[in-house]
Amino acid sequence: MDAKDILGIPKTQLPTTQEKKSRPQKEPQRKPDGISREVYALTGGLAPLMPSIDVSQLKKRPPSDEKVRVVNGVPPTGDYSFAKYNKSVDVVKYTDEEYEKYLTDPMWTKEETDQLFELCERFDLRFIVIADRFPSSRTVEELKDRYYGVSRAILIARAPSPTDVSGHPLVKDPYNVSQEVERKRALSMVLSQTKHQERKDAEVLAEAKRITDSRMASRAAEEPEMPVASHVGSESADRAVVLGDTVSPSSNIQLPSATVVPSTSIIADSASTLASLRMLRVYLRTYALEQMVQAASSSAGLRTIKRVEQALQELGVNLKPKVPTKAVCAEHLELRKEILTLLNLQKQLQYKEAEGSSYRDGSYIDMPGTPKRSQRAGDQDRTFVPESINFGGERVGKRDQKRKGPGRLSEAPSSPAHKRPRKKASDL
Amino acid sequence: MTNSSSSKKHGPGQPEESGPTLKLQRIKMSKPEEAEKKNLNKKLKDVEISIPIVYGNVAFWLGKKASEYQSHKWTVYVRGATNEDLGVVIKRAVFQLHSSFNNPTRAVESPPFELSESGWGEFEIAITLYFHADVCDKPLNLYHHLKLYPEDESGSMSTKKPVVVESYDEIVFPEPSDSFLARVQNHPAVTLPRLPVGFTLPPPVPIEDTSKRKRGDTKDHPLAQWFMNFSEADELLQLAAARQQVQAHIAKLKRQISLIDGQQQQLRSTSDP
Numbered sequence: 001m002d003a004k005d006i007l008g009i010p011k012t013q014l015p016t017t018q019e020k021k022s023r024p025q026k027e028p029q030r031k032p033d034g035i036s037r038e039v040y041a042l043t044g045g046l047a048p049l050m051p052s053i054d055v056s057q058l059k060k061r062p063p064s065d066e067k068v069r070v071v072n073g074v075p076p077t078g079d080y081s082f083a084k085y086n087k088s089v090d091v092v093k094y095t096d097e098e099y100e101k102y103l104t105d106p107m108w109t110k111e112e113t114d115q116l117f118e119l120c121e122r123f124d125l126r127f128i129v130i131a132d133r134f135p136s137s138r139t140v141e142e143l144k145d146r147y148y149g150v151s152r153a154i155l156i157a158r159a160p161s162p163t164d165v166s167g168h169p170l171v172k173d174p175y176n177v178s179q180e181v182e183r184k185r186a187l188s189m190v191l192s193q194t195k196h197q198e199r200k201d202a203e204v205l206a207e208a209k210r211i212t213d214s215r216m217a218s219r220a221a222e223e224p225e226m227p228v229a230s231h232v233g234s235e236s237a238d239r240a241v242v243l244g245d246t247v248s249p250s251s252n253i254q255l256p257s258a259t260v261v262p263s264t265s266i267i268a269d270s271a272s273t274l275a276s277l278r279m280l281r282v283y284l285r286t287y288a289l290e291q292m293v294q295a296a297s298s299s300a301g302l303r304t305i306k307r308v309e310q311a312l313q314e315l316g317v318n319l320k321p322k323v324p325t326k327a328v329c330a331e332h333l334e335l336r337k338e339i340l341t342l343l344n345l346q347k348q349l350q351y352k353e354a355e356g357s358s359y360r361d362g363s364y365i366d367m368p369g370t371p372k373r374s375q376r377a378g379d380q381d382r383t384f385v386p387e388s389i390n391f392g393g394e395r396v397g398k399r400d401q402k403r404k405g406p407g408r409l410s411e412a413p414s415s416p417a418h419k420r421p422r423k424k425a426s427d428l
Numbered sequence: 429m430t431n432s433s434s435s436k437k438h439g440p441g442q443p444e445e446s447g448p449t450l451k452l453q454r455i456k457m458s459k460p461e462e463a464e465k466k467n468l469n470k471k472l473k474d475v476e477i478s479i480p481i482v483y484g485n486v487a488f489w490l491g492k493k494a495s496e497y498q499s500h501k502w503t504v505y506v507r508g509a510t511n512e513d514l515g516v517v518i519k520r521a522v523f524q525l526h527s528s529f530n531n532p533t534r535a536v537e538s539p540p541f542e543l544s545e546s547g548w549g550e551f552e553i554a555i556t557l558y559f560h561a562d563v564c565d566k567p568l569n570l571y572h573h574l575k576l577y578p579e580d581e582s583g584s585m586s587t588k589k590p591v592v593v594e595s596y597d598e599i600v601f602p603e604p605s606d607s608f609l610a611r612v613q614n615h616p617a618v619t620l621p622r623l624p625v626g627f628t629l630p631p632p633v634p635i636e637d638t639s640k641r642k643r644g645d646t647k648d649h650p651l652a653q654w655f656m657n658f659s660e661a662d663e664l665l666q667l668a669a670a671r672q673q674v675q676a677h678i679a680k681l682k683r684q685i686s687l688i689d690g691q692q693q694q695l696r697s698t699s700d701p
Contacts, residue, residue: 278602282564285478285598315670318663323596325660326478331667338674345681352688356695 091121092151102153108146112136120147141180148175218279270295286320289329296337304343311339477601477609478619479517480509482658483555484594486651487576490546491587498546500576503651504553505542509596509658512617513644515539517563517599524554539644550574557599562607568599596658617645 094103094117099110119130125147131140152170159165166172193201273295277288297305309319317335321328487502494500506521508514521541525532526549534543541557555570575593578585598619601608612618646652 277600281566281601281603282559282568283600283602284568284570285600288600311674312670315673317666317670321663323658323660323663325480325598328660328663328667331664331671335667335671335674338671338678342674342678342681345678345685349681349685349688352685352692356688356692 087124089121089125091117091125092154093117094150094154098154098157102157103150105146105149107142113146113150116143116146117150141177141184144180145175145177217276285324285326285329289321289324289332292329292333293336296333297340300340304340307343308336308339311342312336475604475609475621477604477612479514479599479617480596480619481514481599482507482509482594482596482655483570483572484592485553485572485574486590486592486654487574488590489576489585489587491585497548499548501544501546502574502576503542503544504555504572504574505540505646505651506555506557506570507540507542507646507649507655508617510616511646511649511652511655512615513539514541514617515644516612516615516617517559518557519560520558522556522558524556526551540646540649548576550576562605562611564601570597590654592654592656594656594658 096110099113103113104110105113115135116130119133123129123133127140127144127147131138131143134143148170152174155165155168155170156162270292273291277283277291297308300308312319312335315335317332321332324332483504483506485502485504487500489500490498504523506514506518515538518539518541519537521536523534523536523543525534525543525545528549529545529547536543551574553572553574555572557568557570559565559567572595573593575591578591609620613620646655649655
């Protein structure tokens with residue numbers, strides 16, 4: 001609305017926008033606070049766009065050839081105190097003769113080149129501004145190329161001998177247009193990558209790393225020996241890092257940091273884990289157990305793994321065996337696998353129950369405070385399981401109770417809708 | 429360990445190619461018997477040698493003699509789980525201490541593989557075990573967090589009773605060379621599975637005169653009274669009981685699932701659309 005005022009375009013009264021239009025029309029008539037109506041009217045009824053400059057003050061302005069900082073549209077008055085910080089670039093000035101001799105270029109007229117250099121001087125090599133001001137449309141890279149090309153040519157031409165200037169950065173590393181264009185394109189591509197793309201790239205890179213690591217490891221395992229000195233060297237570096245951070249690795253790493261043990265993310269199979277362990281030639285039993293456990297739980301999510309650990313704790317079993325002999329580790333592994341089976345079966349059972357409930361009336365399992373639990377099989381998963389793995393035996397009875405016929409509400413005193421520690425015998 | 433260094437190819441850093449000749453050299457076999465040894469090696473794949481070890485530390489508070497920077501006297505060690513001599517397998521143990529110690533890399537060349545120091549701080553010690561040439565050419569790393577102060581903070585520190593933290597583990601050699609096997613077959617520190625039928629090993633060649641060597645076992649070690657006992661029996665019992673419970677649960681669930689399946693079958697068949 002104001003814009004149209006500025007431009008002097010008559011306001012068109014469209015019927016739909018009439019209401020809105022009437023308001024700005026009122027504005028000049030409304031009196032603003034702070035100054036009296038008459039004074040405001042003197043300004044033509046509109047607030048000035050720019051503070052006006054007092055003519056007398058113009059005399060005190062800093063010399064016109066000096067570059068000054070204009071703030072809020074007001075050039076500085078008086079002595080320009082920031083003058084001392086003015087920097088300038090030494091832009092090459094060539095004579096017409098020199099131009100004819102060294103600087104002619106099929107892509108550029110002399111006129112254009114002269115214009116370019118004048119702008120370069122004026123704008124201190126701010127190429128973005130120069131590109132904007134340049135009369136014919138040229139890309140920033142083209143302008144830069146021309147400028148640096150000319151400067152370089154002049155430099156070499158004027159030098160008494162080529163060796164004098166060979167150290168000059170312009171001569172050593174000339175501006176490479178195609179490289180620059182490519183670089184900027186790549187940059188903008190990376191910048192405009194979607195999150196999705198980023199994730200994909202990260203995944204691919206991680207996968208590639210895993211593959212190279214496993215390849216390196218298998219190569220390392222094959223070769224009979226590495227020089228002991230390099231061993232100690234890389235290991236002491238490894239240790240220094242370890243000690244410096246005072247972080248203890250949870251798994252026992254047998255190889256020096258240079259080579260990496262084949263990661264079990266690729267080897268999901270227990271058999272292949274065994275094979276990879278054999279390749280190590282020496283390892284610790286605890287490490288082997290860790291690898292096997294990982295392989296066995298590779299298909300399970302983090303939550304499931306946590307549940308397995310909970311179950312182990314309930315059963316009074318150490319998460320990591322205190323006496324990891326071969327037999328103990330084997331038993332431990334088997335136990336973990338069995339717990340996984342148990343959890344899967346429980347999930348199966350719940351799904352079946354949820355399915356079953358759709359054949360009957362809604363409230364099959366109705367816990368106070370948790371309406372329609374039977375429908376939410378997924379939630380049941382979360383809330384139901386912890387209590388069911390109570391190997392004390394008390395809860396099992398309760399569970400059976402729930403399974404009796406349709407519509408019967410169980411007497412569960414407290415809702416297992418939230419995860420609780422297992423000391424629930426008293427709750428019953 | 430570097431017995432074939434002369435035949436190693438020059439490459440950038442790690443030599444990537446390993447020809448069969450290098451492998452055989454590692455096992456110290458003479459060439460004419462190659463074929464025979466290869467056969468033995470194949471069989472050896474099912475035989476693994478394991479060395480039960482215990483590693484950790486014992487720390488005594490110095491009491492009156494304690495100074496600000498030397499409040500405890502501690503010993504970090506790796507010993508056989510039954511206090512047998514680990515020197516049969518381990519050639520050298522290197523303990524990497526905190527960088528604030530002088531010469532933080534301490535190598536112990538003979539059993540018992542231990543290191544004593546005094547200090548005030550708890551930190552992680554990296555222990556690298558280097559094995560004899562016929563055992564394994566790759567070292568093994570252990571990590572132990574040095575413990576000086578008792579668990580309960582209010583617990584009074586006594587100069588008589590030390591803080592002891594030990595971890596049990598087993599060093600496993602999945603494919604031992606036959607010379608290694610032969611050498612250690614009857615050694616108390618080493619656990620060998622039953623050898624396959626018909627598998628005969630050459631008689632063990634005594635490497636050193638045992639009487640000359642210092643005793644490397646820790647049975648009468650001054651700190652032996654503080655060593656912990658690790659019995660697999662308890663843990664096995666625990667695990668067996670747990671497994672039984674889980675298996676019972678699984679059976680019950682399976683029954684319930686089949687029950688529901690049966691019920692649902694019935695419902696489906698009786699309810700007609």
